[in-house]
Amino acid sequence: xxxxxxxxxxxxxxxxxxxxxxxxxxxxxxxxxxxxxxxxxxxxxxxxxxxxxxxxxxxxxxxxxxxxxxxxxxxxxxxxxxxxxxxxxxxxxxxxxxxxxxxxxxxxxxxxxxxxxxxxxxxxxxxxxxxxxxxxxxxxxxxxxxxxxxxxxxxxxxxxxxxxxxxxxxxxxxxxxxxxxxxxxxxxxxxxxxxxxxxxxxxxxxxxxxxxxxxxxxxxxxxxxxxxxxxxxxxxxxxxxxxxxxxxxxxxxxxxxxxxxxxxxxxxxxxxxxxxxxxxxxxxxxxxxxxxxxxxxxxxxxxxxxxxxxxxxxxxxxxxxxxxxxxxxxxxxxxxxxxxxxxxxxxxxxxxxxxxxxxxxxxxxxxxxxxxxxxxxxxxxxxxxxxxxxxxxxxxxxxxxxxxxxxxxxxxxxxxxxxxxxxxxxxxxxxxxxxxxxxxxxxxxxxxxxxxxxxxxxxxxxxxxxxxxxxxxxxxxxxxxxxxxxxxxxxxxxxxxxxxxxxxxxxxxxxxxxxxxxxxxxxxxxxxxxxxxx
Amino acid sequence: xxxxxxxxxxxxxxxxxxxxxxxxxxxxxxxxxxxxxxxxxxxxxxxxxxxxxxxxxxxxxxxxxxxxxxxxxxxxxxxxxxxxxxxxxxxxxxxxxxxxxxxxxxxxxxxxxxxxxxxxxxxxxxxxxxxxxxxxxxxxxxxxxxxxxxxxxxxxxxxxxxxxxxxxxxxxxxxxxxxxxxxxxxxxxxxxxxxxxxxxxxxxxxxxxxxxxxxxxxxxxxxxxxxxxxxxxxxxxxxxxxxxxxxxxxxxxxxxxxxxxxxxxxxxxxxxxxxxxxxxxxxxxxxxxxxxxxxxxxxxxxxxxxxxxxxxxxxxxxxxxxxxxxxxxxxxxxxxxxxxxxxxxxxxxxxxxxxxxxxxxxxxxxxxxxxxxxxxxxxxxxxxxxxxxxxxxxxxxxxxxxxxxxxxxxxxxxxxxxxxx
Numbered sequence: 001x002x003x004x005x006x007x008x009x010x011x012x013x014x015x016x017x018x019x020x021x022x023x024x025x026x027x028x029x030x031x032x033x034x035x036x037x038x039x040x041x042x043x044x045x046x047x048x049x050x051x052x053x054x055x056x057x058x059x060x061x062x063x064x065x066x067x068x069x070x071x072x073x074x075x076x077x078x079x080x081x082x083x084x085x086x087x088x089x090x091x092x093x094x095x096x097x098x099x100x101x102x103x104x105x106x107x108x109x110x111x112x113x114x115x116x117x118x119x120x121x122x123x124x125x126x127x128x129x130x131x132x133x134x135x136x137x138x139x140x141x142x143x144x145x146x147x148x149x150x151x152x153x154x155x156x157x158x159x160x161x162x163x164x165x166x167x168x169x170x171x172x173x174x175x176x177x178x179x180x181x182x183x184x185x186x187x188x189x190x191x192x193x194x195x196x197x198x199x200x201x202x203x204x205x206x207x208x209x210x211x212x213x214x215x216x217x218x219x220x221x222x223x224x225x226x227x228x229x230x231x232x233x234x235x236x237x238x239x240x241x242x243x244x245x246x247x248x249x250x251x252x253x254x255x256x257x258x259x260x261x262x263x264x265x266x267x268x269x270x271x272x273x274x275x276x277x278x279x280x281x282x283x284x285x286x287x288x289x290x291x292x293x294x295x296x297x298x299x300x301x302x303x304x305x306x307x308x309x310x311x312x313x314x315x316x317x318x319x320x321x322x323x324x325x326x327x328x329x330x331x332x333x334x335x336x337x338x339x340x341x342x343x344x345x346x347x348x349x350x351x352x353x354x355x356x357x358x359x360x361x362x363x364x365x366x367x368x369x370x371x372x373x374x375x376x377x378x379x380x381x382x383x384x385x386x387x388x389x390x391x392x393x394x395x396x397x398x399x400x401x402x403x404x405x406x407x408x409x410x411x412x413x414x415x416x417x418x419x420x421x422x423x424x425x426x427x428x429x430x431x432x433x434x435x436x437x438x439x440x441x442x443x444x445x446x447x448x449x450x451x452x453x454x455x456x457x458x459x460x461x462x463x464x465x466x467x468x469x470x471x472x473x474x475x476x477x478x479x480x481x482x483x484x485x486x487x488x489x490x491x492x493x494x495x496x497x498x499x500x501x502x503x504x505x506x507x508x509x510x511x512x513x514x515x516x517x518x519x520x521x522x523x524x525x526x527x528x529x530x531x532x533x534x
Numbered sequence: 535x536x537x538x539x540x541x542x543x544x545x546x547x548x549x550x551x552x553x554x555x556x557x558x559x560x561x562x563x564x565x566x567x568x569x570x571x572x573x574x575x576x577x578x579x580x581x582x583x584x585x586x587x588x589x590x591x592x593x594x595x596x597x598x599x600x601x602x603x604x605x606x607x608x609x610x611x612x613x614x615x616x617x618x619x620x621x622x623x624x625x626x627x628x629x630x631x632x633x634x635x636x637x638x639x640x641x642x643x644x645x646x647x648x649x650x651x652x653x654x655x656x657x658x659x660x661x662x663x664x665x666x667x668x669x670x671x672x673x674x675x676x677x678x679x680x681x682x683x684x685x686x687x688x689x690x691x692x693x694x695x696x697x698x699x700x701x702x703x704x705x706x707x708x709x710x711x712x713x714x715x716x717x718x719x720x721x722x723x724x725x726x727x728x729x730x731x732x733x734x735x736x737x738x739x740x741x742x743x744x745x746x747x748x749x750x751x752x753x754x755x756x757x758x759x760x761x762x763x764x765x766x767x768x769x770x771x772x773x774x775x776x777x778x779x780x781x782x783x784x785x786x787x788x789x790x791x792x793x794x795x796x797x798x799x800x801x802x803x804x805x806x807x808x809x810x811x812x813x814x815x816x817x818x819x820x821x822x823x824x825x826x827x828x829x830x831x832x833x834x835x836x837x838x839x840x841x842x843x844x845x846x847x848x849x850x851x852x853x854x855x856x857x858x859x860x861x862x863x864x865x866x867x868x869x870x871x872x873x874x875x876x877x878x879x880x881x882x883x884x885x886x887x888x889x890x891x892x893x894x895x896x897x898x899x900x901x902x903x904x905x906x907x908x909x910x911x912x913x914x915x916x917x918x919x920x921x922x923x924x925x926x927x928x929x930x931x932x933x934x935x936x937x938x939x940x941x942x943x944x945x946x947x948x949x950x951x952x953x954x955x
């Protein structure tokens with residue numbers, strides 16, 4: 001048993017729903033109690049879907065448990081088939097139905113439906129949403145592409161002269177972070193290279209499309225969390241080349257183009273020579289100097305978190321001070337990436353642990369999920385969202401990909417926007433005591449102060465440090481408590497811009513504690529500053 | 535119309551079975567944890583329960599919520615860990631993190647019910663360890679036993695044994711069911727003006743304010759979904775005052791009058807006390823009536839508020855209910871409401887969501903009241919909708935909210951009229 005306040009991932013059957021809802025002509029019959037239908041609103045409300053997800057729930061109640069819940073399930077399958085006429089049916093259990101062990105797969109198979117039935121075994125007490133999505137996609141791909149696989153050991157025939165190379169785009173699903181726009185962006189990039197997209201799956205694909213997966217020359221895995229397992233299987237069965245570079249950021253997009261060109265036997269030098277994204281110039285332009293070394297904390301699914309950390313470092317000139325993921329399945333990848341940046345990897349699905357880490361690190365920018373947005377808001381730290389899970393505002397009406405060259409433009413804008421602009425930051429540093437132009441004021445292009453609390457504390461003349469919420473175990477607190485600040489030192493601390501003040505306070509107190517100083521003076525503050533700036 | 539004549543209306547109630555597109559009782563925690571300010575709700579359940587809680591409200595309530603889930607994992611199921619030891623460990627962590635908590639509810643879920651985890655014993659054990667600082671109670675919000683608002687019923691019923699025993703000659707009035715703080719204060723002022731004596735509210739705002747109950751206690755249900763709570767209060771000797779529910783002018787008047795009559799308040803005093811707020815409500819409703827009169831409305835089952843709402847829409851706004859779906863219909867508690875509904879209304883108890891959608895499409899109502907899973911798909915088909923959950927989260931009871939309640943139905947229609955796209 002473990003305590004959870006908020007969760008990054010839902011149960012695995014929600015992952016299965018994300019596959020079913022993304023596809024066409026598939027229906028999912030879920031053996032589940034009344035109440036589990038809440039999952040529909042993830043799609044209809046958060047993603048503003050115009051259709052209910054293609055899911056029928058048995059919604060059994062306590063009184064059904066004494067009777068025959070298996071009959072209830074069979075009736076639901078029969079009704080769903082008669083009403084929706086899908087080309088394929090997924091069947092499975094939610095967490096509660098797993099406990100009553102009705103075996104939906106066996107029951108459905110015994111019914112002799114005229115369509116393929118794909119049973120899903122998604123252990124709800126061990127696994128989570130992304131695993132459920134990956135498993136469901138893999139089962140579907142196996143079921144429909146499997147029969148078209150060549151005999152083992154068959155050498156993949158050479159592409160005929162004059163036939164354009166083709167690929168499958170794998171991974172985009174319902175409720176994914178910007179999947180819709182990424183597919184558009186990457187499809188157009190591939191078209192300019194001369195690579196055709198054979199099938200996009202699961203988004204928009206039908207079972208018949210899955211049966212055509214083998215026809216492509218290569219598989220492009222856009223979202224390994226969802227399509228990694230299926231792509232590995234396709235590679236083994238069909239001898240496909242698998243493109244695993246994730247085209248997020250200019251550097252990775254170029255690497256992606258090179259990798260695809262090589263696999264397709266194409267010359268992409270013209271495309272690579274063109275400066276397709278504005279990001280490189282925007283980053284080199286002098287106004288961006290103030291971005292240099294901004295301390296950034298990155299958390300999300302492994303793919304987006306690793307990509308964001310690389311873009312932050314190499315393309316915006318930030319410093320990554322923390323990197324983590326809630327995807328335990330990708331622990332190895334995150335550990336390797338964290339080593340690249342010289343930080344400790346944070347692998348957890350406990351949002352309280354992430355909050356404690358952010359509070360401890362006091363970054364100047366947080367790149368994360370909707371959870372980190374709330375954490376950052378609470379700690380008055382600027383934030384941009386880079387990964388699922390996300391809320392309704394992260395499904396924008398405008399075209400807003402994360403991948404490809406346009407995606408890089410979007411990243412630049414989205415990550416720089418929450419920050420104070422360069423000259424404004426300098427002026428704040430110079431004129432700390434201006435009654436209007438004080439640091440409680442937000443960046444002038446954002447309409448509101450960082451938090452009510454910060455503003456209130458500043459007005460009351462109290463120390464304006466942003467503390468970890470009292471609800472948290474105070475891991476950082478020393479036993480004896482920090483040395484007291486002299487009034488003068490406290491005032492001087494107030495002159496440090498608010499977004500680094502928490503860090504300055506912590507560093508100074510640590511410095512004083514290490515030297516067993518009785519109190520913290522202005523001198524201590526500057527000594528600590530010199531000490532830590534080495 | 536008397537209650538007897540409405541018996542004919544009962545016969546037109548259709549029962550349906552099939553897929554139910556409703557929340558489970560856990561969802562009640564979303565408002566209960568805000569209402570009782572020093573209570574914490576610990577769901578003993580699965581990842582699905584935790585995911586439901588953060589998705590159901592449509593937004594995440596990100597002030598540190600006073601609810602959490604103890605997620606059962608494979609170790610608990612395989613018997614590798616003793617579920618009770620695990621629960622004790624989780625509760626200890628929780629109480630250490632939240633020393634301000636005075637009342638802890640262990641809330642049962644579908645998985646905890648199916649594996650027969652005895653939360654009442656766990657609550658008794660933990661209560662023994664933690665009281666008097668923290669009281670530990672339990673109830674079930676599981677989907678196999680409760681539908682949406684029934685979770686509040688189960689929670690309040692769990693509080694009843696904690697209520698002290700009032701002396702028999704103490705004839706206090708108890709208002710039962712969560713109301714917003716402002717509505718509660720308004721009712722308190724009106725009850726003072728009417729002169730019914732002591733008035734207490736269940737649930738209380740703080741654990742220390744749990745009212746007492748006895749043979750002299752009379753209670754008014756403020757919500758139509760409190761069957762079990764009413765039963766256990768009656769078992770403690772309290773007497774339920776039969777009344778319609780305080781929605782709209784008619785409902786609020788009837789509800790308050792039931793109290794006035796029970797306490798022998800002279801009619802003139804009663805009329806005088808409600809005259810001013812009643813007049814304000816009439817003014818507020820008039821503005822919306824022009825827009826809503828003659829419009830048809832279709833209720834999907836959700837909160838059990840559907841019958842009082844349909845009565846309000848019909849009698850006070852001139853709307854035509856095409857179908858009134860309700861998850862459950864408590865014949866006795868709803869008797870006064872049913873009597874106020876015109877005969878021949880189509881009332882559906884239970885749900886078969888696909889059949890109901892077919893009927894809704896065929897009826898093409900001007901507005902459909904439905905859950906969050908159905909709203910956007912219906913809008914995309916051209917049916918204007920009102921999310922039913924908003925009717926549970928918004929203060930709608932009493933005279934001064936009658937206009938707001940009408941506004942909730944008027945706004946989606948006004949929006950549709952405004953939009954040129």
